[in-house]
Amino acid sequence: MSVPVLIRELSFFRLKRSVLLGLKSLWLHKLRSLLTAMGIVFGVCSVIAMLAIGEGASHEAQQQIKELGSQNVILRSVKPTNKTTAGEQERSLILEYGITYRDISQIQATVPGVLVTIPARELKDFIWNEALSIDGSTRGTVPWFPDMRNRKVQRGRFFTQIEMDTRAPICVLSRSLARHLFPLSEPIGDTVRIQSSYFRVIGVIQDDPAVANSSEEKGATGATDQGAAMEMLIPITTLEDHFGEVLFKYRSGSFEAEKVELHEATVRIDTPDRVMPAAEAIRHILERNHKDVDYTMVVPLDLLRRAERTKQIFNIVLGSIAAISLVVGGIGIMNIMLATVTERTREIGIRRALGAKKKDIVMQFLIETVMLSGAGGLLGVALGLLIPIIITHFAQMETIIQLWAPILAFSISVMTGVLFGIYPAFRAAGMNPVEALRHE
Amino acid sequence: MVSSTSLEPVIELRGVEKHYQMGDTLVKALRGVDLRIYPGDYISILGPSGCGKSTMLNILGCLDQPSVGQYFLDGIDVSKLSDDNLSQVRGKKLGFIFQSYNLIQQLTVVENIEVPLYYQGLSEKESREIAVDLACRVGLSKRLDHKPTELSGGQQQRVAIARALSNDPAVILADEATGNLDSKSGGDILEIFDQLNADGKTLILITHDEGMSKRTSRTIRLKDGEIAFDSRREEVTA
Ligand SMILES: Nc1ncnc2c1ncn2[C@@H]1O[C@H](COP(=O)(O)OP(=O)(O)OP(=O)(O)O)[C@@H](O)[C@H]1O
Ligand SMILES: [Mg+2]
Numbered sequence: 001m002s003v004p005v006l007i008r009e010l011s012f013f014r015l016k017r018s019v020l021l022g023l024k025s026l027w028l029h030k031l032r033s034l035l036t037a038m039g040i041v042f043g044v045c046s047v048i049a050m051l052a053i054g055e056g057a058s059h060e061a062q063q064q065i066k067e068l069g070s071q072n073v074i075l076r077s078v079k080p081t082n083k084t085t086a087g088e089q090e091r092s093l094i095l096e097y098g099i100t101y102r103d104i105s106q107i108q109a110t111v112p113g114v115l116v117t118i119p120a121r122e123l124k125d126f127i128w129n130e131a132l133s134i135d136g137s138t139r140g141t142v143p144w145f146p147d148m149r150n151r152k153v154q155r156g157r158f159f160t161q162i163e164m165d166t167r168a169p170i171c172v173l174s175r176s177l178a179r180h181l182f183p184l185s186e187p188i189g190d191t192v193r194i195q196s197s198y199f200r201v202i203g204v205i206q207d208d209p210a211v212a213n214s215s216e217e218k219g220a221t222g223a224t225d226q227g228a229a230m231e232m233l234i235p236i237t238t239l240e241d242h243f244g245e246v247l248f249k250y251r252s253g254s255f256e257a258e259k260v261e262l263h264e265a266t267v268r269i270d271t272p273d274r275v276m277p278a279a280e281a282i283r284h285i286l287e288r289n290h291k292d293v294d295y296t297m298v299v300p301l302d303l304l305r306r307a308e309r310t311k312q313i314f315n316i317v318l319g320s321i322a323a324i325s326l327v328v329g330g331i332g333i334m335n336i337m338l339a340t341v342t343e344r345t346r347e348i349g350i351r352r353a354l355g356a357k358k359k360d361i362v363m364q365f366l367i368e369t370v371m372l373s374g375a376g377g378l379l380g381v382a383l384g385l386l387i388p389i390i391i392t393h394f395a396q397m398e399t400i401i402q403l404w405a406p407i408l409a410f411s412i413s414v415m416t417g418v419l420f421g422i423y424p425a426f427r428a429a430g431m432n433p434v435e436a437l438r439h440e
Numbered sequence: 441m442v443s444s445t446s447l448e449p450v451i452e453l454r455g456v457e458k459h460y461q462m463g464d465t466l467v468k469a470l471r472g473v474d475l476r477i478y479p480g481d482y483i484s485i486l487g488p489s490g491c492g493k494s495t496m497l498n499i500l501g502c503l504d505q506p507s508v509g510q511y512f513l514d515g516i517d518v519s520k521l522s523d524d525n526l527s528q529v530r531g532k533k534l535g536f537i538f539q540s541y542n543l544i545q546q547l548t549v550v551e552n553i554e555v556p557l558y559y560q561g562l563s564e565k566e567s568r569e570i571a572v573d574l575a576c577r578v579g580l581s582k583r584l585d586h587k588p589t590e591l592s593g594g595q596q597q598r599v600a601i602a603r604a605l606s607n608d609p610a611v612i613l614a615d616e617a618t619g620n621l622d623s624k625s626g627g628d629i630l631e632i633f634d635q636l637n638a639d640g641k642t643l644i645l646i647t648h649d650e651g652m653s654k655r656t657s658r659t660i661r662l663k664d665g666e667i668a669f670d671s672r673r674e675e676v677t678a
Contacts, residue, residue: 017558028546350542353503354603355531355559357524433503437542 015367022368025340026375036336037376039329040416044380044409045387047322051405052388054318056398058311065307067150067209068300073267073279075099077260080292097294098260103286107267111281113274114267118148121239122263127232128193129181136177136230138194139263140239146205148268156188156203164235169242171199174231178204192232197242199234207231275301326412329376330420337369337424348428349436361429369421370414377413381406448515450610450642451477451500456509458495458665469495471665472509477611482637483644484652487662493646494615496662500644501534501613502526514610531559535604539616541596543588549575549599550584556607567606574602578632594625601632605641612636615646630655 026033068074077098104117121140126133145151146158159170171192178187178201187201207229245259269278279299286295341348348361385406388399458470469492477483487493498504499511502518505526511518514533521529535556536542543552550571557567575584578598588596597617604612614633618626634655637643645652653659653671661669 014561017564024546346542347544350544351555351559352527353501353530353536353542354556355527355607357527357559359524360527360559434498437503437538 014363018363018367019371021364022371025344025368026372032336033372033375036333037329037372037379039332040326040373040376040413041329041380041383043322043325043329044377044413045383046325047318047409048381048384048401048405049387049391050318050321051315052384052399052401053391053397054311054314055400055402056388056392058307058314059400060398061307062304064209065300065303068298068303069148069150069266069268070301070304071269071272071275072148072300073269073275073282074298074300075103075262075265075267075282075286076296076298077263078294078296079258080294095257096259097292099262099265099286099295100289101261103289104262104265106285106289107282110285111267111278113269113271113278115270116144116148116268118142118145118266118268119236119262120145120264120266121236121260123194123239123243125194127177127181127230129190132181132183134177134180134230136232138171138232138234138239140234140236142236145233145266148266151208152206154204154206156201158203158205158233159235164237167235167237167241169197169199169238170202170234172203172205172233173201174207174229174233175204176207176229177232180230194232195243199232199238205233272301275299322409322412326416329413330373330416333369333373333417334420334424337365337372337421338427340368341365341424341428344428345431345436345439348431349433349439352431352433353437358429362425365425365428366418366421369424370417373417373420374410374414377410380413381410384409447478447480449476449512450479450481450514451475452510452512453499453506454510454512456499456506456511458492458499458504459507469665470499470506473665473667475660475667475670477642477644479610479642480637480640481642481644482633482657483660484656484658485644485646485660485662486648486650486653487668489648491662492665493662495665497613497615497644497646500611501536502530527559531556531607533610535607535609535612537597537600537604537612537614537617539619541588541593541600541620543596543599543603545588548585548587549580549591552588552599553602553606556603560607570606571602574605575599577605578602592625593621594628597621597625597629598632601629601636605636611642611644613644613646616648617645618647618649 079095080097101119104119108114108117118141120142123138123140124135125138127136127138143159143161143164146153153172154175156172158172159168163170173181173187173192181187181192182190187204189201191198191200193199208231245261267278267282269275276299279297279302283297286297351361351364385401388401391397392399453473453475456470456473456475457468460467460469473496485493485496495504499506502513502521506519509519513529516529518526518529544555547555550568553571553574554567557570562570572584575581578601580595580598580602583591583595588599591599597620604614617633618629621629630652633643633645637657643656645656659669659671660667
């Protein structure tokens with residue numbers, strides 16, 4: 001007697017009555033049934049909840065990376081750490097480091113697939129609106145910056161090529177900065193001041209997503225983090241005009257002078273599959289041009305792939321936990337079903353005497369087991385859907401429930417029932433009717 | 441009381457033996473039983489404890505196979521059937537009544553009566569009609585949705601009788617059907633048996649009660665696994 005034969009025997013009518021019969025038997029021992037199904041309930045529930053949390057977290061990470069632009073390679077200048085010894089004698093001199101125009105023109109000329117580059121310079125100093133001020137960063141960049149970096153201009157407009165060419169004293173404020181400097185009044189049309197230069201505000205742009213998210217995560221801990229979102233964008237030419245090649249910064253009595261040609265450059269590659277080779281080529285150019293590592297390279301696509309890989313590993317771990325918990329649940333069910341079969345030996349004998357075939361008995365117990373695990377699965381799905389909602393509500397964490405997760409978890413719970421129900425069911429069917437009838 | 445030799449026997453045992461292996465010794469519970477039972481027979485099987493009555497009933501009821509010999513039920517050689525076919529035969533041709541009622545505890549009166557019909561593949565509606573009708577016939581019309589634990593012993597045995605009748609069997613087998621009952625409710629059950637036989641049913645009753653031989657039309661006495669006395673054969677040979 002094989003399982004396909006059993007399935008062929010199953011007419012809908014019989015199934016309906018077997019299900020009712022199973023319900024009755026399970027209902028007779030409500031507490032026992034509930035406890036038996038618990039293993040499956042928690043297994044299924046934890047799988048769905050963990051998947052939703054994992055999916056949410058990785059979605060959040062991927063979103064951040066995507067906002068950096070998956071076709072971009074971002075280069076940033078960093079103060080080299082190993083320059084301290086060499087810089088000992090030039091202590092009072094100007095610190096010179098970072099990405100240069102030469103790097104950029106070489107990249108533009110030699111790396112295949114480079115569409116555009118967005119150079120940017122940065123000045124860290126106080127930004128003023130009358131009496132209000134904040135320690136923010138002023139970034140000199142190009143008109144296509146918002147497009148390349150996926151940042152929306154929320155109000156007003158971004159500056160144009162003509163304004164860059166004419167070195168106009170205009171600026172676009174990040175949302176946080178606009179809020180800070182103009183808590184009550186309209187920023188557009190007004191002016192802000194850095195050192196002794198004035199800039200007219202022409203637009204407000206969305207905060208840098210990477211900065212915004214990291215400051216959100218760290219909560220109220222850092223006023224410094226908050227500073228990072230305080231960003232003002234002006235034409236790169238204007239920045240050069242007003243603050244020169246050497247950027248001076250006065251801070252708590254001492255002063256620093258830095259000469260950095262470009263603080264940041266974004267290289268846009270034409271197709272996604274050329275991003276990684278281009279990144280490699282750029283790395284070579286930079287390695288050749290810079291003795292010290294005074295730059296960093298961020299390849300969002302690479303980060304994205306790594307995030308996906310991490311997610312895969314996470315899913316494998318989750319899958320194993322799920323499998324283990326379902327096996328444990330299945331063993332629990334099998335244990336109880338074996339006890340049930342023994343307990344109901346007499347009933348089995350009666351049914352056999354009254355005309356039940358072996359396969360009728362197998363079906364009866366198999367359906368009962370599957371109903372037990374299926375009900376556990378349903379309950380688990382319900383809890384598993386509820387937990388992410390609660391987590392999102394109270395912990396402000398993004399969770400994503402994919403349709404396949406509850407469906408898969410439920411089907412596996414049903415399959416667990418079949419798998420662990422087969423042995424007890426066949427044991428029940430294998431009983432000798434005479435002995436079963438004599439059983440006390 | 442309708443018994444006539446001209447009819448084909450509904451049951452025929454030819455040289456049936458049943459052996460049990462108990463460690464090293466072979467126990468012969470039945471040693472060569474030849475028996476013919478005709479439609480409408482009303483038989484009591486009597487004998488001392490351990491003489492093989494239950495063993496014989498198990499074989500007659502197709503619950504067990506003879507070790508030696510042949511068993512024809514309604515012309516079919518049952519001793520050669522597969523397990524599935526034996527189930528089929530039990531469900532179609534036989535009705536069982538046990539000493540300890542053997543009702544299914546989680547089912548109601550009507551549902552218990554429906555069990556054999558379920559395995560015969562009758563629809564819910566058909567089997568419900570038959571079951572309710574039978575429950576009324578055994579006087580349980582007010583107890584249709586009660587569970588066995590809510591019934592007296594006599595009532596439970598009446599449910600069992602209704603269940604045995606539900607598939608309209610060729611033969612009804614009863615093992616000590618009144619053994620657990622007081623004389624009043626036992627008497628009620630026996631009256632139902634009388635009535636069933638009067639309606640033409642073939643009944644085989646296994647009993648300790650000597651009084652039963654007066655009630656039934658035919659008496660068989662077993663001794664050490666053999667038929668020591670058969671009132672019909674005595675009649676024939678006499
Ligand atoms: N499963 C078995 N294994 C071994 N021996 C058995 C088995 N069943 C019955 N016997 C033996 O067969 C013989 C007949 O037993 P059976 O149960 O048929 O007696 P019985 O006439 O029904 O007795 P009682 O009136 O006490 O019910 C006994 O000696 C018993 O020990
Ligand atoms: Mg007996």
